Amino acid sequence: MTIADRLDRLRGRTPAGTGTGQSATLDDRLRRARGRQGAQVARLSPTPDALAASLGGQVVDGVVQVSRRWLPPAREPFGDDGLDGLPEVLGCGDADWVYLDTETTGLSGGVGTAVFMVGVARRDRLGGLQVRQFVLAGFTAEDAMLRQLVQWIGPHAVVVSYNGRCFDGPLLQARMRLHRVLPDLGGLRQLDLMYTVRRAFRAHWPDCRLQTAERRLLGYVRRDDLPGSEAPAAWHDWLRRGDACMLADVARHNLDDVVTLARLHQRLPGIYAGRHADAVDEGAIGRAWWQAGFDGRALAVWEGGLPRLDERAGLQLAAIYRRAGDWPRAESLWLRLARAGSRSAACELSKYYEHRVRDPRRALRFADGCADSDRTVRLARLRRKLLGGPQLSLWSPTSVANAMK
Structure with missing residues (x-):
């Protein structure tokens, strides 16, 4: 190709002896560039409706709500019998047990950390779990999400968590104070199963993380699970690019956490009553x-x-x-x-x-x-x-x- 041909190509002209389809004109390239820019702008503008469609939920006052129902394995009876058979909650057998787990924008729990997803569950009369996930599509709906969460949990629940005493609970309380959400969750009774598990097994296990407990006590091993430490990155991907793929993985991880809480709560009273085949303290x-x-x-x-x-x-x-x-x-x-x-x-x-x-x-x-x-x-x-x-x-x-x- 001669220098003249190259100059013609840069000017958008078609060199002599070539077909019109072999070289795009400057106008064509500008149109394609504008199209890519438009697509990028669309990706950078995530909406609650788009997130709800991706997660299979619905938008309520700007908050994405995802409702699910989980049924226990046939071999695992899943009722209310003995759920209060732990030192922290003995006598609360008829309590409204609510299982709670959060996903946050950071792992430190500092002032700048917000909750972008909360999974909660309670047992139904048919032996299953009714699960509700509240998800933010953007920070503007945080106030509404916290109010919806308080309403769903109710004033008489016993909130069951894993490390919620030190992380989930204080963080939610801080965000509720920031948004002046009243009533908040501070007056509810808490059961942190991490302490229940650690007390019984820390002398025998290498660690007492939630997934260690579910593997050793429930025989459940997660497949293709997104680590909770990657949840903040998934949230930022959604905000920057409108990419909900990793956020859907976070929702699955959150669902697994909530279900595991309920199953561990069913398992632990028998261990605390001395009926166990595991090495315990x-x-x-x-x-x-x-x-x-x-x-x-x-x-x-x-x-x-x-x-x-x-x-x-x-x-x-x-x-x-x-x-x-x-x-x-x-x-x-x-x-x-x-x-x-x-x-x-x-x-x-x-x-x-x-x-x-x-x-x-x-x-x-x-x-x-x-x-x-x-x-x-x-x-x-x-x-x-x-x-x-x-x-x-x-x-x-x-x-x-x-x-x-």
């Missing part, structure tokens, strides 16, 4: 019952896991026996703990043998396990009682074994 579970004032439930859990109890739980179980006047069981447990090296159990044995059994000789064997402030006085008193008697060796795990013979 019975000591921590029993302590939760004990601290909540349910000694009977703590007793059942601790006795079921007696061979595996840690020192703290063992001492608490022995204290329950002592308060009930079951001294033989208390003594047996103290001896077991003292043999394992528990100085606190040795001190309890010293008190028991001195004041209940009236055997200062045996009491002296275990007195050295008492705290410094008590040990000196106790040793002196017991030695006075045994004045003139044989010298005795003080407490040690070996001496406990000999005392048990």
Whole structure:
């Protein structure tokens, strides 16, 4: 091609000897450029209607609402029985349980972080879950979304979440204060299942993330799941380009989270009642019952896991026996703990043998396990009682074994 031909092409002319279809004119190229620019402008102007069509929802006052119904697997009974069988909510069996999970514009939870998607669910009378997802197509509808959320949840619900105590709840409350949404969610009772799961399994699992819990307790493994950490990028893609593909993946991820919350809530009361085949921390579970004032439930859990109890739980179980006047069981447990090296159990044995059994000789064997402030006085008193008697060796795990013979 000659220089003249190139100049003609740049001017939009057709070089001699060529067909008209081989080189586009300048006008053609300008028209195509305008078309691409128009398409780009359209992509950069996302609308609630477009997002609703992409997610299969409807627009209500500028907010996209997606309604779904989830049915449990046939092998998994899914009713209200025992949903209050946890230390935090015992006695709330007839509660209006609402499961909540949020997707946010950032993961830090700071002032600039907003909620662009909220998934909530409650059980229906037919054994399924009614799920509602509230999605923002833009920031202007945030006020309306928060008000719709409060209305859907209602004033008497118990809100169930996973890390909602530290993240979802405070973030929603902050956004509601910003928009002066009243009533808000602050007065509702909360159940954060992350603490329920962590208490029972952190000694046995590498982590207690929601997907770890659903895999180990429900046998469910997600396929092609979009990580929650990518949700902010999906939201920004929608705002910049009107691309809802990743946002649809976020909605599926959010739906899985909400359903998993409901299924875990169904699974955990049996574990906290001692009916489980998994490795759990019975000591921590029993302590939760004990601290909540349910000694009977703590007793059942601790006795079921007696061979595996840690020192703290063992001492608490022995204290329950002592308060009930079951001294033989208390003594047996103290001896077991003292043999394992528990100085606190040795001190309890010293008190028991001195004041209940009236055997200062045996009491002296275990007195050295008492705290410094008590040990000196106790040793002196017991030695006075045994004045003139044989010298005795003080407490040690070996001496406990000999005392048990």
